[in-house]
């Protein structure tokens with residue numbers, strides 16, 4: 173969190189009301205994993221994800237990093253009835269929490285949850301897209317292990333349609349990108365540097381929450 177104290181709360185109070193389900197999910201996530209509950213995108217960024225889904229008219233979304241379901245629920249809220257979310261995570265216990273919320277809101281049929289290393293899932297997805305068994309995605313959201321961001325971006329470039337959107341979370345890494353020391357900060361900084369000259373995409377790094385980068389595939 174790199175805002176001045178109180179700013180996120182102010183933004184929250186001056187945006188459309190958040191669905192009470194997100195408070196419920198936050199509480200359940202804090203009980204399930206108190207030390208890492210902050211990994212959820214939260215309601216400001218979550219509402220941005222919903223808005224971008226609606227504005228882009230996305231119906232097929234690929235998510236890297238399900239965790240307990242916060243970002244997935246923001247996508248599901250915005251997806252039309254014929255929409256589908258494919259979400260990847262390696263942690264079965266966290267995904268079980270997400271699954272409970274998907275089904276209690278009647279969204280289970282809109283979700284394809286692949287629980288294994290995301291590298292294996294994307295290899296399978298790329299094979300299916302290449303062989304015509306699966307259509308391209310309209311939007312990808314990258315929020316799993318930071319050291320694999322470049323791999324996930326490369327895969328998303330193959331899996332998302334031209335004109336589609338790739339959203340990448342935590343691209344400021346608590347501001348540590350200014351002086352990257354640990355493995356994650358170095359990986360994120362290298363990812364950001366590579367995008368400066370990446371002419372395949374129109375890119376914008378927004379200082380929202382922990383940094384949210386938007387890429388439209390040209």
Ligand SMILES: C[S@@+](CC[C@H](N)C(=O)[O-])C[C@H]1O[C@@H](n2cnc3c(N)ncnc32)[C@H](O)[C@@H]1O
Nearest residue numbers: 211212213237239242243261262289290316317
């Ligand atoms: C920051 S959390 C995702 C938060 C989620 N988007 C939300 O809003 O609640 C990152 C997730 O990536 C998952 N993850 C880490 N390494 C992974 C890998 N190699 N393959 C798949 N998922 C992985 C973790 O299990 C964790 O749930």
